[in-house]
Amino acid sequence: MTKPRNDTFLRALLRQxxxxxxxWLMRQAGRYLPEYCETRRRAxxxxxxxxxxxxxxxxxxxxxARYELDAAIxxxxxxxxxxxxxLGLYFAEGEGxxxxxPLREEWAIRDLEAPDPYGHLRYVLDAVAEIRRxxxxxxxxxxxxxxxxxxxxxxxxxxxxxxxxxxxTMLYDRPDLLHHILEVNTRAVTDYLNAQIESGAQAVMIFxxxxxxxxxxAYREFSLAYMERIVAGLKREHAGxxxxxxxxxxxxxxxxxxxxxxxxDAVGLDWTVDIAEARSRVGNKVALQGNxxxxxxxxxxxxxxxxxxxxxxxxGPGSGHVFNLGHGIxxxxxxxxxxxLVNAVHEHSRKLRQTAA
Amino acid sequence: MTKPRNDTFLRALLRQxxxxxxxWLMRQAGRYLPEYCETRRRAxxxxxxxxxxxxxxxxxxxxxARYELDAAIxxxxxxxxxxxxxLGLYFAEGEGxxxxxPLREEWAIRDLEAPDPYGHLRYVLDAVAEIRRxxxxxxxxxxxxxxxxxxxxxxxxxxxxxxxxxxxTMLYDRPDLLHHILEVNTRAVTDYLNAQIESGAQAVMIFxxxxxxxxxxAYREFSLAYMERIVAGLKREHAGxxxxxxxxxxxxxxxxxxxxxxxxDAVGLDWTVDIAEARSRVGNKVALQGNxxxxxxxxxxxxxxxxxxxxxxxxGPGSGHVFNLGHGIxxxxxxxxxxxLVNAVHEHSRKLRQTAA
Numbered sequence: 001m002t003k004p005r006n007d008t009f010l011r012a013l014l015r016q017x018x019x020x021x022x023x024w025l026m027r028q029a030g031r032y033l034p035e036y037c038e039t040r041r042r043a044x045x046x047x048x049x050x051x052x053x054x055x056x057x058x059x060x061x062x063x064x065a066r067y068e069l070d071a072a073i074x075x076x077x078x079x080x081x082x083x084x085x086x087l088g089l090y091f092a093e094g095e096g097x098x099x100x101x102p103l104r105e106e107w108a109i110r111d112l113e114a115p116d117p118y119g120h121l122r123y124v125l126d127a128v129a130e131i132r133r134x135x136x137x138x139x140x141x142x143x144x145x146x147x148x149x150x151x152x153x154x155x156x157x158x159x160x161x162x163x164x165x166x167x168x169t170m171l172y173d174r175p176d177l178l179h180h181i182l183e184v185n186t187r188a189v190t191d192y193l194n195a196q197i198e199s200g201a202q203a204v205m206i207f208x209x210x211x212x213x214x215x216x217x218a219y220r221e222f223s224l225a226y227m228e229r230i231v232a233g234l235k236r237e238h239a240g241x242x243x244x245x246x247x248x249x250x251x252x253x254x255x256x257x258x259x260x261x262x263x264x265d266a267v268g269l270d271w272t273v274d275i276a277e278a279r280s281r282v283g284n285k286v287a288l289q290g291n292x293x294x295x296x297x298x299x300x301x302x303x304x305x306x307x308x309x310x311x312x313x314x315x316g317p318g319s320g321h322v323f324n325l326g327h328g329i330x331x332x333x334x335x336x337x338x339x340x341l342v343n344a345v346h347e348h349s350r351k352l353r354q355t356a357a
Numbered sequence: 358m359t360k361p362r363n364d365t366f367l368r369a370l371l372r373q374x375x376x377x378x379x380x381w382l383m384r385q386a387g388r389y390l391p392e393y394c395e396t397r398r399r400a401x402x403x404x405x406x407x408x409x410x411x412x413x414x415x416x417x418x419x420x421x422a423r424y425e426l427d428a429a430i431x432x433x434x435x436x437x438x439x440x441x442x443x444l445g446l447y448f449a450e451g452e453g454x455x456x457x458x459p460l461r462e463e464w465a466i467r468d469l470e471a472p473d474p475y476g477h478l479r480y481v482l483d484a485v486a487e488i489r490r491x492x493x494x495x496x497x498x499x500x501x502x503x504x505x506x507x508x509x510x511x512x513x514x515x516x517x518x519x520x521x522x523x524x525x526t527m528l529y530d531r532p533d534l535l536h537h538i539l540e541v542n543t544r545a546v547t548d549y550l551n552a553q554i555e556s557g558a559q560a561v562m563i564f565x566x567x568x569x570x571x572x573x574x575a576y577r578e579f580s581l582a583y584m585e586r587i588v589a590g591l592k593r594e595h596a597g598x599x600x601x602x603x604x605x606x607x608x609x610x611x612x613x614x615x616x617x618x619x620x621x622d623a624v625g626l627d628w629t630v631d632i633a634e635a636r637s638r639v640g641n642k643v644a645l646q647g648n649x650x651x652x653x654x655x656x657x658x659x660x661x662x663x664x665x666x667x668x669x670x671x672x673g674p675g676s677g678h679v680f681n682l683g684h685g686i687x688x689x690x691x692x693x694x695x696x697x698l699v700n701a702v703h704e705h706s707r708k709l710r711q712t713a714a
Contacts (some may be wrong), residue, residue: 165687168650168652215629216629273611
C-alpha cells in the first residue's frame with residue numbers, strides 16, 4: 001500500500017512538520033448531512049447501516065465530498081464489540097443504544113468471551129477494506145473502538161445512564177467482577193483494532209466516552225490502565241507505515257499527563273481544556289487532537305471561523321495539532337458552518353506557519 | 358445571636374483548627390429518607406413544600422435527627438429566583454424543572470428584572486428564620502443559590518438540557534444578550550443571598566451546577582466572573598460573626614486555582630478531583646469541600662467507610678476540609694450507609710489529628 005496523497009493528518013499525529021493543521025470531525029458522517037439521512041433511510045435501521053459494508057462506505061465518504069477534510073473515519077458504532085459478545089444490541093427510537101441482556105450476574109460475567117473479530121465482526125473489517133478501496137489513497141482512514149470501561153458502562157447499565165449506578169456499585173463493591181469484564185474487553189478491543197489495522201485502518205482511536213464520570217483514582221484503575229494495555233498490544237506498523245493511535249477520554253482534562261504517558265501518539269481534548277495549557281503540560285510527548293465546543297457550530301459562519309481560529313492560535317506554531325471538535329458534531333448543525341470551520345483552520349494555520357518561519 | 362454549639366463546620370471553612378473534619382451532604386434532606394417522602398406527600402407538590410416555611414423547616418431538620426451532621430442546609434430549590442422573575446417554574450413528573458416562559462426573545466431579556474428578595478421570595482427568608490429558631494444554635498445553617506450562569510441555563514433552555522444548544526448559540530452569537538441576563542442574575546443572587554444572611558443563614562454556597570459544560574474561556578467570562586462579583590457583594594459579617602462563602606462548580610476541577618482566587622472562603626470539589634492535589638494547588642487560600650462519589654454510597658457499609666476514610670487521608674492533617682459528596686446524594690441511597698459515612702469521617706479525622714499532634 002502506498003501512503004495517502006494527503007497524509008497531513010498522519011504526520012501531525014506523529015508530530016512531523018505539516019504545511020497546515022489537518023482537520024476532521026468526530027461523527028463527521030452523521031445526521032446533520034441530508035445525504036446521510038437519505039442513505040440511512042435506504043438502509044433501514046442504524047445497525048443495518050453499520051452492518052452493510054457498501055452503505056457504511058457510502059456514508060463514510062459523504063463528508064469528504066462536501067468538505068476538505070484531512071481524514072476519513074470508519075462509519076460504525078462503539079457497541080459492535082459487546083453486540084458480537086452476544087448481549088443483543090438494539091436501538092430504541094429516541095432513546096439511544098440498549099442491550100437486551102445487560103451483564104450483571106456473576107455467572108454471565110464469568111462466561112464472557114472476547115469475540116474473534118474475523119467472526120461476528122467481519123462486516124466491520126469488510127467495511128474498512130471497501131472504504132480503503134473507495135478512498136483510493138486520497139486521505140487516511142481512521143479505525144476506532146470504545147474503551148474497555150466505556151463498553152462496560154453500556155454492557156452493565158444496559159444502555160445510557162444518568163448516574164452509572166449499576167457499574168459503580170459493582171466498582172465499589174465487587175471490583176473483582178468489574179476487572180474481569182475489563183480484562184475481556186481489553187483483549188476484545190486489542191484484537192478488534194488490530195484486525196481493523198490489518199484490513200486497512202491507517203490510524204486508530206480509542207473513545208473513552210465515560211471515563212470522565214469516574215473518580216481520579218477509579219479512572220486510573222478501571223479505565224486508563226486498560227487503555228494502556230491496549231496501546232501496548234496494538235500493531236505499530238502495517239504495510240510499511242506507522243499506525244498512530246489516539247486516546248480520547250471525554251472529561252479527562254485533569255488527567256492529561258497520565259493519559260499522555262500510556263504510549264499513545266495523540267491525546268484527544270474536549271472543549272473544557274485550554275489547548276495552550278494542555279500543550280505545555282504534555283510537552284512533546286504526544287500530539288493533541290481537538291477541541292472546539294460542537295455548540296460553537298451554531299453561531300454565524302464568521303463567529304464559527306473566529307472560534308476555530310482562536311484554537312489554532314492557542315495551540316500555536318509548530319506541528320502536532322489535529323483540529324477537531326471536543327465531542328461528536330450535533331445532528332442539528334447547519335452544514336454550511338462546517339465549511340467555514342474547515343476553511344478557517346486550513347487558512348489560518350498556513351498563515352501561522354508562514355509568520356513563524 | 359450566639360454562635361452554634363457545634364461550629365466545627367464554620368471553623369473549617371475559615372481554616373481554623375477543628376477537633377475533627379465536619380461533614381454534611383448536598384441534598385441531605387431528600388428522597389432517600391422515608392420521612393422526607395412522607396412530608397412531601399403531605400405538602401403536595403415539590404414547590405408547595407419549598408413555599409411552606411413550616412414544612413421546609415421540618416424536612417431541613419430530618420437528616421440531623423438521623424445523623425451527626427455538622428451543618429443544616431436550607432431546604433429550597435435553585436430555581437426560586439427565576440421563578441420570582443416571572444418565568445413560571447413547574448415540575449413535570451419525572452422530567453425535572455421546567456419554565457413555562459423560557460427567556461429567548463430580545464424584548465423579554467431587556468425586560469428582565471432582579472426580584473426584591475423580600476417580595477416574591479419572602480417564603481424562603483421565612484423558612485430561613487424558622488429553621489434558625491428550630492435549630493436553636495445546635496449547628497450552623499447554610500443558605501444557597503444557583504450561580505448566574507446555571508440559572509441562565511434553565512431560564513434560556515426552559516429546563517434541563519443534553520447539549521445546552523440554545524444558551525450556547527446565544528453565547529457564541531449574541532454574547533451581549535447573555536451578558537445582560539447574567540448581570541441581572543448577579544444582582545438578583547447577591548440580593549437573595551444577603552437577604553438569607555440577614556434572615557439567619559450562617560454560611561452561603563453558590564451552586565454552579567452547569568459551569569463545567571463551558572469551554573475554559575467561556576467559563577471565565579460567563580460564569581466565574583459573575584460569581585466573583587457576587588462574592589464581592591456578599592455581607593461578610595452578620596450579627597458579629599463571619600459568614601463564610603463556598604463556591605462549587607461541578608466539573609470545574611481544571612479551574613481550581615482561578616476559582617480559589619475570586620475571594621470565596623471555600624471551594625467545592627466533585628469526585629473527579631484528587632483532593633490531595635487540589636490542596637496543594639490552592640495552598641492555604643481557601644478551604645475545600647467534598648468530594649466522595651455519591652455512587653460510592655451504594656457499596657457495603659464497610660466499603661463506604663473505607664472510601665470516606667481514603668478521602669479524609671488524602672486531604673491529610675490540619676483543618677480546612679469540610680467533608681461532603683461531589684454531588685447531591687442519590688434518591689436511591691440506603692439510609693444506613695450515611696451513618697457509616699458520617700461515623701467514618703468523624704472517627705478517622707479525630708485519629709488523624711491525634712497522630713499528627
